[in-house]
Amino acid sequence: ELDFATGVAKWSDESCRIYGLSPEDNMHSFKSWLSFIHPDDRQRVIGEIQEAEKTGSGTSIKHRIVRPDGSIRYILSESRPEFGPDGRPVGVYGTAHDVTENTVLEQSLQASYKELETFIYRVSHDLRGPLASIQGLVRVSVLDVKDETALKHIGMIGDLAMKLDGLLTKLVHIMSVRDKKTTNDPVDVVQMVEGILSSLKFIDHFGNIKFSVNSNVKEMRTDSEALRSVLLNLVENAIKYHDYSRKMPFIDINIHRNGSPNVSIEISDNGQGIDEEVKDKVFDMFYRGTTSSKGTGLGLFIVKSTVEKLGGTITLESAKGKGSRFRLSIPVSD
Ligand code: ADP
Numbered sequence: 001e002l003d004f005a006t007g008v009a010k011w012s013d014e015s016c017r018i019y020g021l022s023p024e025d026n027m028h029s030f031k032s033w034l035s036f037i038h039p040d041d042r043q044r045v046i047g048e049i050q051e052a053e054k055t056g057s058g059t060s061i062k063h064r065i066v067r068p069d070g071s072i073r074y075i076l077s078e079s080r081p082e083f084g085p086d087g088r089p090v091g092v093y094g095t096a097h098d099v100t101e102n103t104v105l106e107q108s109l110q111a112s113y114k115e116l117e118t119f120i121y122r123v124s125h126d127l128r129g130p131l132a133s134i135q136g137l138v139r140v141s142v143l144d145v146k147d148e149t150a151l152k153h154i155g156m157i158g159d160l161a162m163k164l165d166g167l168l169t170k171l172v173h174i175m176s177v178r179d180k181k182t183t184n185d186p187v188d189v190v191q192m193v194e195g196i197l198s199s200l201k202f203i204d205h206f207g208n209i210k211f212s213v214n215s216n217v218k219e220m221r222t223d224s225e226a227l228r229s230v231l232l233n234l235v236e237n238a239i240k241y242h243d244y245s246r247k248m249p250f251i252d253i254n255i256h257r258n259g260s261p262n263v264s265i266e267i268s269d270n271g272q273g274i275d276e277e278v279k280d281k282v283f284d285m286f287y288r289g290t291t292s293s294k295g296t297g298l299g300l301f302i303v304k305s306t307v308e309k310l311g312g313t314i315t316l317e318s319a320k321g322k323g324s325r326f327r328l329s330i331p332v333s334d
Helices: 013-018 030-036 039-055 100-144 148-179 189-199 224-240 299-309
Strands: 008-010 059-066 072-083 089-098 185-187 210-215 220-222 250-256 262-269 313-319 323-331
Touching: 008 030, 013 089, 030 039, 039 059, 039 072, 072 100, 100 148, 148 299, 185 224, 189 210, 189 224, 189 250, 220 224, 220 323, 224 250, 224 262, 224 299, 224 323, 299 313
Parallel strands: 210 250
Antiparallel strands: 059 072, 072 089, 185 220, 250 262, 262 323, 313 323
């Protein structure tokens, strides 16, 4: 507790222990406290305290200290101002929380995560070269080989190579979504949806579905490439997992903005639907809901990561045998 009138800060036994001091060494000043702070963190700490003084708010600062024996600890220092009866600040009280173990673990986790990311990125990239050669050889072999059985096998190799290529493309895409800075472009969202529908025209059963697009949003500002990839994935899934035994298979796309800073985009279908039990799993990496899925199980994982990168949310309402509705809420800047 620091008393502004006397300039004396009284430290608890535990604070003394954290700072490597004996419990008797418990009377300090703001200046003596600053002398414990790691020289590389000191300026930042002073800056944050000055900022908090201006607004009369508290602080929550993570910084390093150097103990008298030279050891370094990570501390979370939190403080609140104390005010006198006339509303003027009379002191500060606060806590010191030794967060060294957590911080060291966090740092090593982040380092491993970075390594894993680099590994996936490199492997996906490096495998694509030989894979492209295999695909090229498959195309050439189809022209040269006459034997029926061999041709069938070559066709199968071609299909598998294509599937692997799809998987690698998606892995590279996941990494680039994480690393890329988002842009802020004007998007005519109806035009974007229509473009997506026309790019999906050649998918099986496209012609059997009745699409309707409703919107009260003319233009929104967001990362257009990211939004396009999200909508493309969701619409493609709605087509892939439709129920073509229905009399009137439909996909509705509703885009609305009702005064809020977010635009809501709903993609609803009356397709196969998703079981309540697996509803939360569909956004997991590599999750495939049905054995009939020929996909990679990465689509909705990419969708969710991208939506979060845009600062938005995605929710799913679905009932098995009835249909699904994916609801996006995307913040837009005007
Ligand atoms: P993939 O399509 O490659 O299997 P996704 O991550 O895109 O992977 O989707 C995960 C699972 O969610 C799918 O395997 C499917 O079972 C289910 N799913 C996704 N979209 C729909 C939908 N519109 N209707 C029914 N099931 C869906």
